[in-house]
Structures are given as structure tokens and as C-alpha cells.
Amino acid sequence: MVLRVGFVREHFSTPLLQFLDADQGKTFTLVECPSGTGQLIKRLDGTEEPQIDIAMQTCLALLYSALTDPLISGIANGSKAYKLCGSYVSTPLNWAVITGKDTKYQSIDDLKGTTIGISRLGSGSQTMAYVMALQNGWPTEELKFQINNDIRGLLDSVNDGSTSAFMWEWFTTKPFVDAGEGRFIGSVPTPWPSWLIAAHPSPDRAPVAAVQAFLSKLSEYVQAFEGAGPGRVEVVKAKFGYPEEDIQAWLKTVSYPQDCLAIPTKVITDTLRVLEKAGVVKAPASGFNVDDFVHKDVVRLT
Template identity: 70%
Template sequence: MSVSLPDTSQASDVKPASLDPTIGKVVPLRVGYVREHFSSPLLQYAEDDQEKTFTLVECPSGTGQLITRLTNDEIDIAIALTDPLISGIAKGSEAYRLVGSYVTTPLNWAVITGKDSKYQNISDLKDTKIGISRHGSGSQTMAYVMALQQGWPTDNLEFQVNNDIRGLIDSVNDGSTSAFMWEWFTTKPYADSGEVRFIGSVPTPWPSWLIAAHPSPNRVPPNSLRAFLTALTVYVRTFGTPANRAGDSLEFIKDKFGYPEADIKAWLDTVAYPDDCATIPRKVIADTLSVLEKAGVVKAPEGGFQVESLVAADTVKLI
């Protein structure tokens, strides 16, 4: 299902793909993503990409999997959660740099426990084992943020890796973990059906999604990356117009994800996308690093973190 788009002539002269010098063939960029309602503008772009300038690589386990695939040369670009992307670079990863913004509003993480578990409130989870998808994932980072908010020590948190949403749900119902954290609207159908229970929520203290890419110009040519970000900007702007929020965007999510219309409308009322995907507010990176450092997720080097070291200077504009 396509949406009506404004004029994109300023981006039409550049093709967001790389040229393999050994065979003179255009190689589509590999874009990793999580198939959730947040990805709707990207999915619309992919449906309209007649020249196949990029291919989508689904990463159902979330940002930890996206980072692993960037590291293993399985994807070139990742649209992923802000906090694990930033913490990965802060911990020394050379597999990617930040290149842009995707969602400018916080992500609301539900705190989820088993349908018959004894846990009734977030405070009940102190000194218990928390389920996460992968080490370095948003589900782990937000557990640290939750602990920080609750005043718990962050140096003795205990985690169990359960890979994906199904593994996480099974773990809280078989009692191997007390709870896990995942995006509210994505997991609400499981709560509505009685498979799990929500006992609270923790919004991120930062905008929720950024874009990262491998830093090698041979793997991700800067011109190709800029063209991809320029075109993606058109789609996020279009998706977020009042008319499309009430019409095409709502219907697209309903068709692709099957969520109840009331839930979609509630989410659309809370989400915002950037005016320009090729920009990142300097404050977003600095504030995220500050919270992650307080939570014990990262440790600042002598002299402090340098925001510029986390971004691809030839692509992104810090504002």
C-alpha cells in the first residue's frame, strides 16, 4: 500500500546504492530494521523503491541483533534504538557510527510479567532476574534505567537472554525470569489476550530511534547514504502529516500489523519523526550518554565523551 507523496525531485538524481568496482554493478544497501509499527515509513519507502536501491533485512530480536549484524557485515545500515546504539560506540565498537535520526519522541517501555506471577508492581522486581533479548539491547539498557529510577544498585542486576519476544513471554510464564521490558503497543496484544500482564512502564529519557551505518566508504558510500536519508525524510514527513495520521498512515499500520484501530490512533498521537533524517541534535547524544553513565551502562573516558566521535561527520549534521 503506497501513500501520496510530495515532490521529491531534489533527491531523485542520486541513487541510494553502492557500485561494486569489481563488476561495475549497483549493489543495494542492506538496511536492518525491526518489523514494528515504527518502521511504517521505511516499509512504505521500500514498497515504492522500484529500482531496488536497498533491501530490508528484518532483525526481530531488536537492536542487539542489528548491532551484531552490522559487526558481521550482514547489513550496512541499521534503524535502531538510541540507547544501545550510543552505548555500543561508547564501549568501543568500530562497527558503526551514527548517521541520522528516525523517531524524535520517547519510546514507552512496558514492564511485563507472567499472567500468574506474584509480581504486582515495579518495586517488586528488585533483586530478581530480568529477561532481555540480547546483551547490549534496548531491553537491557532500559532495565538499568528502571533500576536508576527506583534507586536500586545497577552493578548487580541479573539478566537472562531470551532472544526474542516469544522467548521473553515464555520466561515470565515459566518463572525463569520475573519480568521483561518491551515497547508498549507492540506487546499490548499479548496483555489484552491475558498471556502476560503489564505492571508499569518506563519511557526513555531520550528520543527513541536513530540511524547508524558502517563507517567504511567502500561498504557504505557517503553519497549513497545521503541519498537514502534524503528519500527517507520524504517518507517520514509524509507519514506524519495530520491528514495521513487520520487516513493513509493509520490504514497502512492496520493492514501491515493488524493492531486495533484505537491502539493505532493512540500511538499516532504520541509519535513524531524528524524534519530531516540526516540530522541529530547534539543534546540527544550528550544527554543519553549522561543517563547511561549514571546507570552504570557506560564509563566516560578521561576528559569525558566527545559527541563528534560517535557520528559520521561526512554524512550527519549535528544541530
Template identity: 65%
Template sequence: MMNLRVGYVREHFSSPLLQFAEVDDGKTFNLVECPSGTGQLISRLTNDEIDIAIALTDPLISGIANGSTAYKLVGSFVSTPLNWAVITGVNSEFQDIKSLKGTTLGISRPGSGSQTMAHVMALQQGWSTGDFQFKVNNDIHGLIASVDEGSTSAFMWEHFTTKPFVDEGKARFIGNVPTPWPSWLIAAHPTRAPNDQVKAFLSQLTDFVNRFASTASRLGPNIDFIKEKFGYPEEDIKAWLGTVGYPLDCAAIPHNVVEQTFRLLEKAGVVKMPENGFDVNVFVNKDVCSLTP
């Protein structure tokens, strides 16, 4: 039996996964870090570099809608929205979201959350997709360098991940755009990752997620773990723990999350409705997970 290769982004959201990995110690799965985010995760699923990805909801759904057969959705990971910060250079001319119209926005990769959420931001502002351009900058460090040198006007990234850079005076917040959907799902290659192994992984991950999400863990152990792993200030950790929610069952996906996210992405111009209409079975591997209302 092969070890599953599990792709992830090394952020505080991944704490339950990291705790699981420490206990598993390479017996059933190996972690593959993807610092560029969901665009890199999807690329590695496509290129047979990982079998499972814990990634952002919107680019996973848009990837399948736009023709990817490298994965299907198999589970849920974070049930609350992601708070995307809009970030610019310390000395840039941009003071708010409205001032970004017609400029070049930084993204990590094509198809990434940083790109799909830029389309959602444009939808909220009443802009068309032609009102801005994109420049690929790979990761958070490249994105910060781009707004500092002025090759991009701004970029979007998770609030608490970028807050240390803002606190250090390397970047500046000019707005926030929370996702209108639960933020993280789990995807797996439909044939390369054996269903029974994926089920076992999700079952055990659920145990660690439930422990992490408990009130007792939020009040103490979680704070210490995140502080040790990521070096965030305690006040930021407590603020994040007060907002984040995890599913009771990682092997269940709400039907309305998939459909409503798809329809919002359609409005934002990221995906198109197929001629035969929306079909959740195109997106979800029901041999692994269950669909809930």
C-alpha cells in the same frame, strides 16, 4: 553500485521505512529484518550482514561508548520517547516494578534496549546494577515464554507491540518506563556504506517520514497501513499516532540528544566517561549528517 542492506525491526515505528521500501522495490536498498531488536542490529553491523541500522538510541550510543567501531550515527528516525512497558507472567507473583528487585529480568540480547532500559529503571528505583540478573531470551516470544514459565520475573518491551499479547491474556503489564531521550536513531558502517549512498537514502527516507508524520496521513492512510501490516486494533493505532513524532530531517542529529543520552547512561552505569571527556565526533559521522543544537 551496490544495494544498501538496511536492518530494521518490524514494528509500527518502521512504517515510513516500509512505505519507502515498497516504492523503491529493491532498486537502491534491501530490508533485513532483525526481530530480536537493536542488539541483533548491532551484531549484524559488526558481522557485515547489514550496512545501515534503524535502531534504538540508547544501545547505539552505549555500543560506541563501549568500544564498537562497526558503526557511527548518521541520522534520526523517531524524535519522541519510547514507552517501555514492564511485563510479567499472567500468574506471576510480581505486581509492580518495586517487587522486581533482586530478580532475573529477561532481555533479548546483551547490549539491547531491553537491557539498557533495565539499567535506567534501576537508576530510577535507586537500585544498584547488582540488584538483578539478566537472562537472554532472543525475541518477544521467548521473553513471554520466560515470564510464563517463571525463569524470569519480567522483561521490558515497547508498549503497543506487547499490548496484543496482554489483551490475549498471555502476559501482564506492571509498569512503564519511558525513555528520557528521543527513541530511534540511524547508524551506518563508517566505511562499508558509501557516504553518498547513505546521504541519498536519508534524503529519500525524509520524504516518506514527513509524509507519514503529516496531519492528513495520521487521520486516515497511516491507520489503514498499520492495520494491514501489523493487525493492531484501530484504537491502539490512533493512540500511538497521537503520541509519536518524527524528525523534519532524517540526516540531522541534535548534539544534545547524543550527549544527554550518554550522560544518563553513565549515571545508570551502562557506560563510563572517557579520560578525555565526552566527544560527539566519536559517535557521529559528520560527513553524512549534520549536528544541530
């Protein structure tokens, strides 16, 4: 069986793309999801085509690697479309706060009470807006959002005035800021490791053996990338065309796991605690059960 792996074409996906180059589509294919984690989830649950089996945010179709927070909040809020099955990036994600090139907004403080652009409902861009509000003492129930689908829609919205700002990964948006299409007015790192991997729970979509084999091999590629030293700069530059200084700055901030088939229990519990404070999820009377979030036949909790 060839797994359909959803992903977002960002520098984080470099080891995955190296894996694809070697695999040549024998065991998996990639499905690009430019709108991010919200789109990954919709393609996992079958409400948007093409479907995927694994999500990585990077995204796997019937497997997918995606942002930690919307994956966990989706399950906490009742989604049965996927279970967590592994880890992809073990360091936090630095979310830039971007406004239009000529707007009045000069800092995060200026955004209180305004309309924030997001890619999709339930996306990382929305979850992190809640985290930003929580960190600044704003009432999360008063946040206002406008859905703009992708980076182009988000940039258009801050420049036409329909939104005040949006949040997206720093180095992904930097080329647009460098080109004068927007301005950075702050950043908010995630209070959790940035990427987990999720798979559809059906054995018809994502057979356990196939998922385990994929993640085991992916572990080899992320560790090879970790150990490649200065050579990593040229690899990322060839894949994405970013300036060398930006790649070097990013590489100082990112780390991948030793084993993609393991998830630290603390990642799930800490993320749920922050999401509950932000009002994104609500714990049942009995509290959250970590086992409800993971594909127990695939992943190892540590």
C-alpha cells in the same frame, strides 16, 4: 549499490515500509532483525549473518535505525562497527514492563533483586532495565539478566518463572497481553528520543553518497507519514493488523524528524549522561567527544 537495511518489524517502521514499496528494491533491501537492536549491531559488525549496512529500529544493513541508547552505549564502550548517521523517531519510546500471566509480581517495586529477561546483551531491553533501576534507587551492579533472544522467548521466560519480567515497546507487546500471555505492571519511557540511524563506517559497505541519498528520501517518507492525518491509521492497520484504538493511541505519542540527516547534539550528550549514571558507560578522563559518535561525512549535528 543496493544498501542492506536492518529493521525490526514494528509500527514505527511504517514510513520505511512505504519507502520500500515505492523503491521495489532498486536502492535498498530490508533485513528483518526480530531480536532488536542487539541483533542489528551484531549484523552490522559482521558477527551474525546476514550482514547489514544500515541499522534502523527499525534496522538498515549497512545502514540501520535502532534504539538510541544501545547504539550510543555501544560506541562509548568501544565498538567500531558503526557510526550514527541520522535520526528516525524524535519522541521517547514507552517501554512496557511485562510479567507472566500468573506471577506474584504486581508492580515494578516487586522486581528488585529478581532476574530480568532481555533479548541480547547490549540491547534496549537491558539498557532500559538499568534506567528502571536508576529511577527506583536500586544498585545497578546487582541487576541480574537472562538472555531470551526475542519476544517469544521473553514471554516464555516470565511464564515459566525463569525471569520475573522483561521490557519491550508498549504497543508491540499489547496484543500478547490482550491474548492473556502476560500482564503489564508498569512502564518506563526513555529519557531520550527513541530511534537513531547508524551505518557501517566503511565506504565499501555504506558509501557516503548512497547513505545520504537514502536518508534524504527517507525524510520525504517520514514527513509524508506525519502529514497524512487520519489516513495513517489505515496504513498502519494494513501493515500490522493492530486494532484501530491502539494505533490511534500510539499516533498521539510519536513524532518523526523533519530531516533524517540531522542529529541534535543534545540527544547524544543527554543520553550519555543518563547511561553513565546507570553504570552502562564510563566516560574517559577527558570526557566524551560527540564527534566520535557520528559519521561526520554523512550527518549534520544541530
